[in-house]
Amino acid sequence: MSAGGFSAAAPEAALAALCVPFDTGVLRLPTDGQALFLRARAGVQLRELAQPGWLCEQSFLPFADELARCSLRVGEPAEGEIFPLVLLLPPRQRDEARALFARALDHLAPGGTLVASMAKAEGAKSGEADLTKLVGAVGNLSKHHCRVFWSTPEPHAVDRLLQDEWRALDAPRETADGWWSRPGLFAWDRVDRASALLAAHFPGDLHGRVADLGAGYGYLATQLIARCPRITALDLYEAEARALEPARRNVTNALRMAGRELPVNVHGHDVTRGLPRRYDAIVSNPPFHLGRADLPELGRAFITSAADALVESGRLLIVANRHLPYEALLAARFADVRQLALQDGFKVIEARSLRA
Structure with a gap:
């Protein structure tokens, strides 16, 4: 958080790990420069990776303000809006994270890739298992005491009933x-x-x-x-x-x-x-x-x-x-x-x- 005379560090390790598949060539950024970043956090790594067409969603106002101060576009995707790349930093709370995975798929274009990064101490193993359950096989790597996992899901591989169930977990x-x-x-x-x-x-x-x-x-x-x-x-x-x-x-x-x-x-x-x-x-x-x-x-x-x-x-x-x-x-x-x-x-x- 910033603004009130103090500052809170972004999850630099998770952000750094999120960038590794792109830095090493395992994954490639979309050629059209479009991406959605759910639960985005500002940080040096994001400023280096992000492109002008990226949309960053963050519900916690001080963190959203940090993103805006970094000249990143902050907002919510429109209903039905899709992206060739969806990035996310899933939270530790499992129901909340599952709902976020379901929403990420809502905004993932056919043939697009979903990439998540979590600290190992913050439930990365469970997060990867949940995404695997939802979309089938995932790729993964470990770096900076974090785990990055991703999928380019085939439409037939996504469990749509489970996606509907998990999407509802975020409702009041x-x-x-x-x-x-x-x-x-x-x-x-x-x-x-x-x-x-x-x-x-x-x-x-x-x-x-x-x-x-x-x-x-x-x-x-x-x-x-x-x-x-x-x-x-x-x-x-x-x-x-x-x-x-x-x-x-x-x-x-x-x-x-x-x-x-x-x-x-x-x-x-x-x-x-x-x-x-x-x-x-x-x-x-x-x-x-x-x-x-x-x-x-x-x-x-x-x-x-x-x-x-x-x-x-x-x-x-x-x-x-x-x-x-x-x-x-x-x-x-x-x-x-x-x-x-x-x-x-x-x-x-x-x-x-x-x-x-």
Whole structure:
């Protein structure tokens, strides 16, 4: 991620491995310069390989912005649009990856080639097995602790029933606990313990316009609706586009269950770029890692954006892993910082009274 005073490294190993079949001549780039790159990430290797006709799809807004800053074309393929080459960086979550394989085939031209790259520690073996199950035999190679696998599938070899089944895996679904979500979102099939702890400490006197930063599928927002009757408007901010529809469904259900009419808006937005308006209160379970790497700068960027967007008497309530060093920044921005809870390795902090 970039923009908010910090940066997240692209998966350079996976990108480098993805380029190897082309660098060694095992595969060739299309002569017409057209390709689709699903879950694309910016990086030196991509800038060297990509051609002007490539379309890069990325649902996470900060990563999409990185691609655009590299002068790459970013967007979604039109329904029925096909390409002679489809590249992808499948995610670790298996249902999400299977849905991505199915979509990749939707946009693969007859005689075209699909190429995927995954780190071995991130499920490469399972990913290759799944693609083989879907399209038949695949080629492969290992490099940079990653596995690259590809196929130029014959139409008769593709399991179309399985493709339909896997394509549906990415649709918003209701979890066992009754939340709308989809595979691959943070804590997609459960209520995150940290978020539950924060919600349990929402003050009943929260009032006015409130924002939830990094809203995910909307759990915290539903708890604000249920627990805080003096809220007059609610905005959810989330950078992952795939989370927006589940969040809308969950807050709609929460309003119905509470018997409330409340202006609620769900925004696809990178919080680290700042917020467009002022708030009486802000709540957040800020992300602090990308992949498996801790990135406390991300949480600090959320705190900075929140402090910048609060009215003078506003309140910030956050939850974080107990080891994360947020207190110094909070003390620099707020005169009153209190720890409301310390439980199961998490801390809930309330900050009030903005410093001039």
